[in-house]
Amino acid sequence: MKVIGTVGLPGSGKGEAASVAEDLGVPVVTMGDVIRQECRERGLDPAEHHGTIAAALREENGPDAIAQRSLPIVEDALDDSDAVLVDGIRSGVEVERFESAFGDAFTLVNVAAPFEVRAERVTERGRDDTDGGESLRERDERERGFGMDEAIARADVTVDNTGSLESFHAKIRALLTEGVEGLERTAERQA
DSSP: OEEEEEEOOTTSSHHHHHHHHHHTTOOEEEHHHHHHHHHHHTTOOHHHHHHHHHHHHHHHHOTTHHHHHHHHHHHHHHTTOSEEEEEOOOSHHHHHHHHHHHGGGEEEEEEEOOHHHHHHHHHHTTOSGGGSSOOHHHHHHHHHHTTHHHHHHTOSEEEEOOSOHHHHHHHHHHHHHHOHHHHHHHHHHHO
16 A cells, blocks of 8 residues: 655646646545545635635635545545555645655655746646736645645655656656656756
C-alpha cells in the first residue's frame, strides 16, 4: 500500500500529476472535490465560492477538516488498489493527518514551478482574473494562508515542472510505478 499526496501552488501541475495517475489506473482523491461537494450542498456555485467554503470548513471543523473528510475516500480506494494519489494537500496539519493515518506508506510530493510559468499555465486554462475571479497572486496568498508553505517544506520529494509536459509525465509515471528512487533516476536521465 502507498498513498502519494501532492502539494503545490496553483498552476504547478498537480492536476497533470493526477491525470498521469488516472492513466495508470491509480485512483485519485481530489481534496478540492470535497470542497466543491460542500459548495453544492450549501447551494453555492463551486467556481465562485470554492475559497470561501474551504476557509469555512476549516473554521467550522478545524484546520485539517478537508483531510478528515478525504480519509474515508482514500481508505475506500485502497480496498481495490495498492496505491492512491491524493491531489491537493494544502497545509502542514493536513500532512500530519495523512502521516498519522498511513505512516511510512504516505509520501508527500511537492510539484514546483515558478510564478511566471504558473501564471502562463493558468492564463492558458482560462483561469486568470479577467472574469472577476481571484488573480493568481490572490490564490497563492489564500493557499499560503491555509499553511501551504509548511506543507511544501515537509515534502519528501520535489518534482520540478518547468520542462516539457512529456518530461513531467515521465517523472510522475516513474514515481507512481517505481517510487521515489524511480523518480530520481528519471530526473537524472533528463538532466
